[in-house]
Amino acid sequence: MKAESDYKIPAKTRIGHIHLKVADIQRSLDFYCGLLGFELITTYGTDAAFISAGGYHHHIGLNVWYSKNAPPAPKNTPGLFHTAILYPTRKDLATIFQRLQKADYPFTGASDHGVSEALYLDDPDGNGVELYWDRPRDQWPTKDDGSIAMYTRPLNLIDLLSEIKEK
Numbered sequence: 033m034k035a036e037s038d039y040k041i042p043a044k045t046r047i048g049h050i051h052l053k054v055a056d057i058q059r060s061l062d063f064y065c066g067l068l069g070f071e072l073i074t075t076y077g078t079d080a081a082f083i084s085a086g087g088y089h090h091h092i093g094l095n096v097w098y099s100k101n102a103p104p105a106p107k108n109t110p111g112l113f114h115t116a117i118l119y120p121t122r123k124d125l126a127t128i129f130q131r132l133q134k135a136d137y138p139f140t141g142a143s144d145h146g147v148s149e150a151l152y153l154d155d156p157d158g159n160g161v162e163l164y165w166d167r168p169r170d171q172w173p174t175k176d177d178g179s180i181a182m183y184t185r186p187l188n189l190i191d192l193l194s195e196i197k198e199k
Contacts, residue, residue, distance in 0.1 A: 064092060078093040147180060
């Protein structure tokens with residue numbers, strides 16, 4: 033299938049939601065709602081749940097339609113690499129970092145990408161999760177030609193936590 037080369041997706045297009053296959057609805061709700069703080073909006077019988085931030089109809093759908101009690105998908109096969117959850121401020125990212133630390137939840141990484149700062153972890157089903165905030169656009173690193181110069185460097189977690197320390 034050949035697509036028209038001059039078409040550009042509208043600039044204000046957003047990713048509306050994701051729908052994850054999980055092995056256990058309650059275990060996933062405990063993670064996404066209990067730990068990360070999403071709100072349960074509704075359930076669809078006992079096999080699906082819809083959760084969001086701020087009362088939106090849903091940012092994440094969770095279902096066991098094809099995956100009830102199944103093991104995690106192998107990491108070396110096609111599929112979702114991670115779900116990226118964008119926090120509004122650096123302080124919000126610091127707050128969830130501290131919350132996860134206190135819960136002794138394992139991280140798989142923490143990176144400064146120049147345009148953003150990110151924490152990485154896996155949900156209970158082994159699905160990758162990125163929690164991040166974007167720096168203001170005027171702070172994004174650029175190359176000489178004006179294009180974005182993203183990179184991956186270790187995230188300074190002590191500096192991140194300073195966002196929520198009393199001053």
